[in-house]
Amino acid sequence: MNHPQCSDNHGYGPSPCDLPIPLELKQEWKKLETRRHFLGRGSNALGWAAMASLLAGGLSGEQRATAAATSGQGGILDGPHFKPTAKRVIYLFMSGGPPQMDMWDYKPNLAKWFDKDLPESIRGTAMPTGMTAGQTRFPVAPSKWGFKQHGQCGRWVSDLLPATAKSVDDIAVIRSMHTDAINHEPAILLMNTGNMIPGKPSLGAWMSYGLGSTNENLPAFVVLNSKFTVGNPQPINSRLWGSGFLSSRHAGVLLRSAKDPVLYLQDPKGMDRNVRRTMLDAVASLNQQTFDELGDPETQSRISQYEMAARMQTSVPELTDFSDEPQSTWDLYGETAKQPGSFAFNCLMARRLAERGVPFTQVYKRGWDVHGNVVGDLPKLCAETDAATHALVADLKQRGLLDDTLVIWGGEFGRTIYSQGGLSRDNYGRDHHAKCFSLWMAGGGIRGGISRGATDDFSFSITEDPVHIRDLNATILHCLGIDHQRLTFKMQGLEQKLTGVEKAHVVRELLR
Template sequence: MNLQSLTRRHFFGASSAGLGGAALASLLAQQGFADAPPTPAVAPLPAKVKRVIYLFQSGGPAQHDLFDYKPLLNQKNGEQLPPEVRGGQRLTGMSAQQASLPLAGSQFKFAQHGQSGAWLSDLLPHHREIADDLCFVKSMWTEAINHDPAITFFQTGSQIAGRPSLGAWISYGLGSMNDDLPSFIVLVTANQGDQPLYARLWGSGFLDSKFQGVQFRPGAEPVLYLSNPDGVCRSGRRAMLDKLSALNRLQFEQELDPEIESRITQYEMAYRMQTSVPDATDLSQETDATFEMYGADSRTPGTFAANCLLARRLAERGVRFIQLYHQGWDHHGGLPAGIREQCRETDQASAALVKDLKQRGMLDDTLVIWGGEFGRTSYSQGALTANDYGRDHHPRCFTVWMAGGGVRPGMSYGATDDYGYNIVDPDGAPLTPTKDAFTPGAVHVHDLQATILHLLGVDHTQLVYKHQGRRFRLTDVHGHVVNDLLA
């Protein structure tokens, strides 16, 4: 090879064999002349959990009808939202067109449950059974007011598409706990026609493609193109992969492109998954008692209940990050009927997952998260009638819950005002949180992400990847660990 044909990749590939070359590559990266190598970060903190199961409720569940009990809304039902409560906060284009903003009390009854006294509506009868296992965060907030940027923000730490997803960051930072399944798996409830979901929500962005989520689908072929085509046996597939690997390695020696090595790794993983995936997704191995616990829907592949049961099976097999998506919570109108159906589909299975993990001794090292991209307004969008109302998007305060190792069970963190419109401190004084500084009692999206990484043993400020001359991280330049949530 002559000097004229010596490319940048060849230079770093050849020089990295020695300590001097490694030092030079590291120095150049520090000085901004080379991208950081895609090696997993070392977790510097003691990990409290090994895995995460994230039950993402796409569309924005109405917290006033589920978790955040506001009797004042019932007392003032139909009255106008006071201007001083709104405080000039922006509205969506839908609410901005309304002549009035009538307060909407919930049609559902609330009661306290468990020793913790957690408030739950009668839409969630199965949540009552796990009330003392849950850590409610009632003061979540975000800047995003529309679905796509809000979901993207929760999943990637940025409202702009293209960044690595939470699961990809975790896979990059901690690696895999097993050899036969991906470290990041995605399950989407089938036949949900509400707000669209995009594969970029579980993508790897600028990280290596091997860190992206792998979607499992219901049916005979959970992973597309995994099975051998007609006429190809397993030994034939093995021989083909061996030849393909040899060709890819020749190409790598010429180009030194790390994506080629990732391709080889993914081919080998797919080969092993031909055996591991059918075993993991075979729910017929479960007992009748387990199906009864998760509900009748758990026998139907692709339902939220079946996906919750599958998530437990994947967690048992060492999958580090399992992301469930369930759509249908976007109730701008017809909320009473719509949210009743959503809770019918999700309440029992969500509670069963927590109980199942607990009885198997897995909850201590598993973090379960439940929540959407924002909350809903305390006023009705559109007409308010005796039997019907809707709620618009509300990013300023909403509820998520967590359960499992490392979080304090049986607690509610943060509070909202009597109208459920703003976050307040324990004395009821309004809070005006900003993402630039941590506000006790309020939890920003980046704070939640920082806390999730902390529970996994990762300092969110140290999980960094250099791309195009800038150091990126999931929490950007923000985020604080919410220590009050930690056990």
């Protein structure tokens, strides 16, 4: 097979298209080959006869698109491995590393340690990052904010989070999270994909691969990136919601905060939907010919993605039109929820996606990398996210969606109790900290009002019930009815899993 773009080999050997396809690549395609393709190659006549009987006289182009889109949303599993407690996930990702001792890990005895060096018996052999390795002192910086007990559970919560404090009886706080990475890029990759090496599928992609979606008009995995407003703008990228070695149709779809959440939602001037339907049918026919010849499953993914894009032209404008929301919505989420791209807007959008059956929504909020201005930046970050976070949990609960929607809040690691740089009563900084941090979960089978794990008096090391990211991911999959050891994809001779090859445990104490 020759392609025009490959015809010019500049006189040096054969054209790339004349070279044999490597045996390993052929075998990989063969393993990924769909049943439809197998039947088509094995017996076209049998395949067409079976299809004719199923179609009962044939389908129009739009009907074929509907069937293709619907089948394209299915997962690799016939169904959950066991009865799930959650049908969908909303993951609020606080990119940068929120300081646990300023928000969820209350340490009342630290006030007397202000500006004293963290004892070597506590710091041990832990290596600081390059940003604090040159410090000769490691002065303790107690939280500047007070804590109060809230809810029937009596949870201690920072005064920075007055709204979320109202939801404490619905959430479970894990104070003993820990990670293997100390810098942002590997840590955020590990948190989102289960691996510090780029190129692995994200959590949402694994869910889409395993279970698919019942919504044929919206993606199975939607990403909402909140506008940066304050703090250190630690970058994020599409690797965090990519599909890795899985089919590209499982990757997260990023909705923009601009006027059009998705580019080219409107048809060009002079083109109506009938013309567009004809064009899509023609493109699908060409792609199908390519698939019949080569068997590359990514060709089928491309067909499915084109059809999904066409259906999103109708579904996305309806999704993002908030005109049907009552005044009670704005009373709950606040007026900033009317500003596209704000964290509050994205929380409201996450609720609307949950209502429409989207299985996985991830909301990113950057700015939590508080190296040098905790007192200045942290109150602003909390003010921007606190009310909206509570609103999302409360809204899901009042609509009867919280019981089967798993909500997760957290970042990629924690922060140090010692100050980075200078220290005063009015300000301090905190470096990265991998040995312990806090994260919470709510709904979807989680026992509300409980805490899991504990840290020492300096929020520096775990003293009870450590929870690794692998354990967290195993627990998330368990809530979805998936055995993390049985959701696999064979790649490079290994049965790849979200939780990797090391031992991972479902944290059953968190479950109802």
